Amino acid sequence: MNTTKTHNYLIVFGTPLLLILSVILISRDLLFETNSNALSIGITLDLLFTIPFFYFLLIRKKNIPKTTVIPFFVLGIWVASYSIPKEHQFLLNWIKTWVFPLVEIGVVIFVFHKVRQTLKQYKATTKDKQDFFTALKQTCFDILPKRIATFLAMELAVFYYGFIVWKKRVLKENEFSYHKNSGTISLLVAFIFIIGVETYVIHILLLKWSTIAAWVASVLSMYSSLQIFGFLKSILKRPICIEKQQIQLRYGILSETTININEIESIEITTKDLEFNTETRKLSPLGELESHNILITLKTENTLFGLYGTQKKYKKIAFYIDQKEKFKTTLETLCL
Structure with missing residues (x-):
């Protein structure tokens, strides 16, 4: 089963890469020097359109995001920039100037459209509103490769929270x-x-x-x-919230972790200095620059997610809460 899956992936990703390699070899052939103008146009069209379209045909019936065509388009631009002599890059430069920006804008519009659909679907099945950043990450992971999705989600989130959403966040219960x-x-x-x-x-x-x-x-x-x-x-x-027997610990879009309440061993109100290591972490990435007043100890190890998908393990996590007494009381009530 795994062998078959690996073989399929080799065909899907290996074939376009071999085609790109063959185009590069053509650009290095002596024939290219005698037909530079015509071959430059052909190589540009092959790298930017023909090969990505061929890749799309390979994945159209597979469980691979169709938006992975975009990285092949970008790769084609990069390869063409280094393979084709500068004096024959008129078509490539035109595509960089007029087509590539439209592709970028299209990707952003598509992502926000998918996020909007995700939020609507979530709202239709629950009384609560899903957190935007959570929906954004989910959407990006559904339509893009993991590394690209992580980067894009963070960049779009910075833009969204910084310049789009201005309405004051009214805190709900918990x-x-x-x-x-x-x-x-x-x-x-x-x-x-x-x-x-x-x-x-x-x-x-x-x-x-x-x-x-x-x-x-x-x-x-x-x-x-x-x-x-x-x-x-x-x-x-993005407030910290308690819902569905879980604590959603958030520090804006900088870091977050989800704790199952039944995994909590102890909850302590404390401002004492702690030694932060592989077992004890701080929710805030600002570290010692920011204080803490809550320390939660878990029965088992958990994961803290940081900027651009970074991960750290912990069993104890320290953070700051404005209403620390209410937070502790609420958790203790749920733990009983």
């Missing part, structure tokens, strides 16, 4: 905030301010050496500030 008294928001705002000041200073200094380097550094810094702003907003929109 939902708990963790930012009002912890100083987290002030800390992240300070980070944005510091990055802004450093960006200006570094930009001025780099201008004396290279204009391009100065603007590259500035754009990267501004992008970092936008990401932090998205992280900050997500903390306001």
Whole structure:
């Protein structure tokens, strides 16, 4: 069974890759030098359209996301950029300028459409509203390869929480905030301010050496500030909640973990210093920069998910809750 599955995957992914390799070899052949113009057009069309379409035909009846055609399209652009001489890349440049941006926009629209469908379907079968980031990750994993899905979900979430959702989040029963008294928001705002000041200073200094380097550094810094702003907003929109005999521990979109209540060994209100290691973790990725007032110890090991799908194991997890007494009482009642 596994051998058959492996063989199928080798055909599905190996055949297009062999075709790409053959196109690369053609671009290195002596025949290419005598027919550069015509072959450049043919190679461009093969790499960007023919091979991705052939791959689509291979997967159309298989349980493989159809959107995996996009990576082959992007791979085709990359291969064509290095295989075709610069002077014969007129068609490739046209596609990069006009077609590729449309593909990018199409992917984003498609993902948000699927997220909207997922949220509607969830709402139709339950009285609660599903968390947007959870729905976004689920949708991306359904339509894209895991690595690409993880990256895209995080980038779209930063944009969504940072610039689309502005309505104040009203906490429901068994939902708990963790930012009002912890100083987290002030800390992240300070980070944005510091990055802004450093960006200006570094930009001025780099201008004396290279204009391009100065603007590259500035754009990267501004992008970092936008990401932090998205992280900050997500903390306001994603409370910690207790539902269906589970605790959804969240720190915005930066980290999260789900704890089954029957797996809890103890719940402790504490602000004492802890030694964080492979067994004891902190929910907040800010570590010692942020305080904690709750420590949960589990009977068995669990997983903490961080930025871009990173994973850490733990048996004890520390975090901050604004209403710590109410949180502890609620959990203790459910544990009985």
